Amino acid sequence: MRKRALATYRQMVTAAAAVPGPTPDLAEQRLARAIRELARSSAAEPGRTGLADTGLADTGLADTGPAEARPVRPGSGLSVGRCLDLFGAQLASRHLDLAARWLRSRGIGYYTIGSSGHEGNAAIAAAVRLTDPALLHYRSGAFYLVRAAQATPPRDGAADVLLGLMAASAEPIAGGRHKVFGHPELHVIPQTSTIASHLPRAMGLAFSLARAAKLGVETPWPHDSIVVCSFGDASVNHSTAAGAINAASYSAYQGLPMPLLLVCEDNGLGISVRTPAGWIETVAARPRLKYFSADGADLAAVYDVAAEAANWVRDRRSPAFLHVHMVRLGGHAGTDVESAYRSPSQIAADTERDPILGTARLLVPRRPATVAANLAARARHADNWPRHKVFGTQLPEDEGPLTLAQSINRTLADAMADRPGMLVFGEDVARKGGVYGLTKGLLKSFGSGRVFDSVLDEQSILGLALGAGLAGLLPVPEIQYLAYLHNAIDQIRGEAATLSFFSRTQYRNPMVLRVPGLAYQQGFGGHFHNDNGLAALRDIPGLIVACPARPDDAAGLLRSCLGAAEIDGSVSVFLEPIALYHERDLYEPGDGGWLARYEPPARWSAAHVPLGRARSYGRGRDMTIISFGNGVRMSLRAARTLAADGVGCRVLDLRWLAPLPFEDLLRAAAATGRVLIADETRRTGGVSESVITTLVDAGFTGRMARVASEDSFIPLGDAASTVLLSESDIVDAARDLLQ
Numbered sequence: 001m002r003k004r005a006l007a008t009y010r011q012m013v014t015a016a017a018a019v020p021g022p023t024p025d026l027a028e029q030r031l032a033r034a035i036r037e038l039a040r041s042s043a044a045e046p047g048r049t050g051l052a053d054t055g056l057a058d059t060g061l062a063d064t065g066p067a068e069a070r071p072v073r074p075g076s077g078l079s080v081g082r083c084l085d086l087f088g089a090q091l092a093s094r095h096l097d098l099a100a101r102w103l104r105s106r107g108i109g110y111y112t113i114g115s116s117g118h119e120g121n122a123a124i125a126a127a128v129r130l131t132d133p134a135l136l137h138y139r140s141g142a143f144y145l146v147r148a149a150q151a152t153p154p155r156d157g158a159a160d161v162l163l164g165l166m167a168a169s170a171e172p173i174a175g176g177r178h179k180v181f182g183h184p185e186l187h188v189i190p191q192t193s194t195i196a197s198h199l200p201r202a203m204g205l206a207f208s209l210a211r212a213a214k215l216g217v218e219t220p221w222p223h224d225s226i227v228v229c230s231f232g233d234a235s236v237n238h239s240t241a242a243g244a245i246n247a248a249s250y251s252a253y254q255g256l257p258m259p260l261l262l263v264c265e266d267n268g269l270g271i272s273v274r275t276p277a278g279w280i281e282t283v284a285a286r287p288r289l290k291y292f293s294a295d296g297a298d299l300a301a302v303y304d305v306a307a308e309a310a311n312w313v314r315d316r317r318s319p320a321f322l323h324v325h326m327v328r329l330g331g332h333a334g335t336d337v338e339s340a341y342r343s344p345s346q347i348a349a350d351t352e353r354d355p356i357l358g359t360a361r362l363l364v365p366r367r368p369a370t371v372a373a374n375l376a377a378r379a380r381h382a383d384n385w386p387r388h389k390v391f392g393t394q395l396p397e398d399e400g401p402l403t404l405a406q407s408i409n410r411t412l413a414d415a416m417a418d419r420p421g422m423l424v425f426g427e428d429v430a431r432k433g434g435v436y437g438l439t440k441g442l443l444k445s446f447g448s449g450r451v452f453d454s455v456l457d458e459q460s461i462l463g464l465a466l467g468a469g470l471a472g473l474l475p476v477p478e479i480q481y482l483a484y485l486h487n488a489i490d491q492i493r494g495e496a497a498t499l500s501f502f503s504r505t506q507y508r509n510p511m512v513l514r515v516p517g518l519a520y521q522q523g524f525g526g527h528f529h530n531d532n533g534l535a536a537l538r539d540i541p542g543l544i545v546a547c548p549a550r551p552d553d554a555a556g557l558l559r560s561c562l563g564a565a566e567i568d569g570s571v572s573v574f575l576e577p578i579a580l581y582h583e584r585d586l587y588e589p590g591d592g593g594w595l596a597r598y599e600p601p602a603r604w605s606a607a608h609v610p611l612g613r614a615r616s617y618g619r620g621r622d623m624t625i626i627s628f629g630n631g632v633r634m635s636l637r638a639a640r641t642l643a644a645d646g647v648g649c650r651v652l653d654l655r656w657l658a659p660l661p662f663e664d665l666l667r668a669a670a671a672t673g674r675v676l677i678a679d680e681t682r683r684t685g686g687v688s689e690s691v692i693t694t695l696v697d698a699g700f701t702g703r704m705a706r707v708a709s710e711d712s713f714i715p716l717g718d719a720a721s722t723v724l725l726s727e728s729d730i731v732d733a734a735r736d737l738l739q
């Protein structure tokens with residue numbers, strides 16, 4: 001999939017670079033140069049430009065053959081193959097928006113109003129005919145690209161658009177006079193930037209197509225054409241739109257033919273002004289104007305509804321109003337500072353409805369459920385579980401506050417009670433119940449067929465898990481200490497993480513690997529029992545690394561990892577901070593601040609910890625301390641010390657170390673503009689390197705500092721504290737950062 005997207009993009013830029021022109025003018029020369037650069041940068045580092053990296057795994061759907069003819073969703077008229085083509089157009093349109101800003105930043109592009117968030121209009125182009133005249137909204141990049149591809153021979157629509165952005169004289173419709181979507185061969189009639197001013201003409205054209213046919217006068221369009229006219233939601237209030245909609249309805253009411261498909265691309269905003277909820281529906285509620293609506297993030301729905309609406313207009317020669325719910329991504333235009341009038345949560349909510357991701361989800365096979373839905377379904381069946389057989393008369397939710405170790409133990413037991421195929425195995429996990437008691441009682445409850453001591457060989461433990469996952473079981477192996485994972489890590493790197501990738505998702509080996517690790521065991525055990533190196537895990541593509549700090553998070557994170565394994569075949573490493581296993585207190589001895597109650601099944605869905613969501617403590621406005629694992633408790637204690645100095649901190653527990661919780665991280669950093677990362681892993685190759693890089697890449701301009709453990713193995717005895725991050729390191733660094 002990604003390859004295909006990249007190919008589309010490269011094709012697009014190479015073709016644009018080769019746009020012919022008898023005497024290339026300066027703009028064209030600049031364009032060619034700009035595009036060559038763009039092509040080079042995107043080819044070299046697609047992720048860095050943000051142009052081609054959709055974060056999608058290869059789905060295997062790029063195959064040709066019968067699979068492409070199947071509906072992309074049962075009951076939809078959109079085939080997989082067509083959907084892939086439209087997805088290419090959607091991506092190319094998004095790239096064009098990015099290219100517009102890129103060109104602008106170099107002073108060689110002159111227009112940055114984009115189509116981002118509106119790419120669902122690709123399906124509208126697919127649902128009507130090439131020969132249906134179209135008068136388009138200025139966010140119709142994807143529509144235009146689909147149309148261009150429909151021409152014989154296909155046109156390179158991306159090149160047309162790029163030339164328009166650069167005001168090049170070779171631009172095919174306006175000759176560089178303005179950036180418009182238009183081309184006679186594509187039957188796209190160009191529009192000016194005066195919003196809604198094209199609606200009266202569209203109405204007039206629909207009327208005239210029918211009238212010309214009646215009069216026996218030839219037009220450039222077949223007699224059964226329909227007119228497609230798209231516009232924004234704020235634009236419907238303009239008197240030109242109101243007049244045209246009224247005239248269309250009025251004509252139809254009188255029984256006159258009016259083959260007009262009005263398409264309102266509703267993103268809820270007109271620059272900064274919100275369209276009241278329900279307003280568009282009232283505008284469209286006109287006599288003889290048939291109303292249709294679709295979710296613009298759902299390409300199959302847009303296609304099906306647009307096809308139905310187009311057929312309705314074509315067959316009856318009567319107007320229809322297609323209301324498509326879009327989002328606007330990246331502001332109104334390149335110059336627009338959206339944060340001045342929209343809250344971060346509103347902006348973030350729109351990104352959740354990104355149509356590109358919507359199409360990607362459509363194309364990714366075997367996505368029957370989300371982890372949240374999986375949890376909700378399990379909660380519904382909770383009454384039927386043999387929970388009392390496992391827990392006796394006292395269910396874990398009635399036990400009172402639990403430690404991290406107890407919480408993990410109860411979560412494992414609950415998960416096993418509900419999943420007959422779940423296995424727990426590793427060194428000493430069965431009879432002994434684990435070195436730290438984490439698997440205590442499981443053998444008794446579930447028997448030796450499901451809970452067993454393995455051979456003393458980490459490679460075999462992981463091999464067993466790989467085979468179990470392949471066979472349809474849900475393996476939850478344990479590697480006794482993080483340091484001992486390394487002698488077998490290729491089973492994770494070279495086998496577990498790659499099977500799905502190299503088999504194009506035809507095979508998978510779901511697994512949740514529990515690994516007690518990290519340091520702070522008061523000098524006991526030295527490096528091999530205090531390993532704080534995670535780089536080897538964080539570097540494995542697709543591997544999920546979860547690290548709970550608190551008992552309640554441990555339960556939520558573990559359930560999410562199990563759910564992801566079941567649903568997606570994910571491989572997760574569940575890294576348990578040994579030093580926090582039996583910790584009870586946060587600030588003072590006996591305060592019980594590090595204990596938490598166990599959630600009953602009915603609350604699992606509400607207490608769900610989605611992959612990629614961090615946890616925030618406090619609302620201080622002076623500084624954000626970002627941490628994980630043992631660092632969370634130290635940071636909370638440091639925050640209390642700093643509060644006594646009058647410094648307000650908030651603490652962010654990353655919880656997920658791979659992939660990092662990108663958006664929560666940025667939000668927490670932006671909330672104070674001052675970030676301290678408290679990282680118990682090593683300064684080199686540790687987690688804080690990635691956190692800093694993430695912030696820098698995202699354009700965070702506030703102050704940043706980090707404290708981490710030394711680049712050292714961890715010695716025995718008191719010497720351990722000389723290399724490990726300490727609470728006082730955090731307090732000192734915070735004070736320095738405030739200077």
Ligand SMILES: Cc1ncc(C[n+]2csc(CCOP(=O)(O)OP(=O)(O)O)c2C)c(N)n1
Nearest residue numbers: 139193194195232233234235267269270271
């Ligand atoms: C007649 C007219 N008045 C003002 C403008 C300035 N303007 C450009 S876009 C826009 C908002 C249009 O919003 P909407 O119709 O919802 O489309 P969207 O940009 O949200 O897709 C305005 C006010 C214009 N182009 N034309």
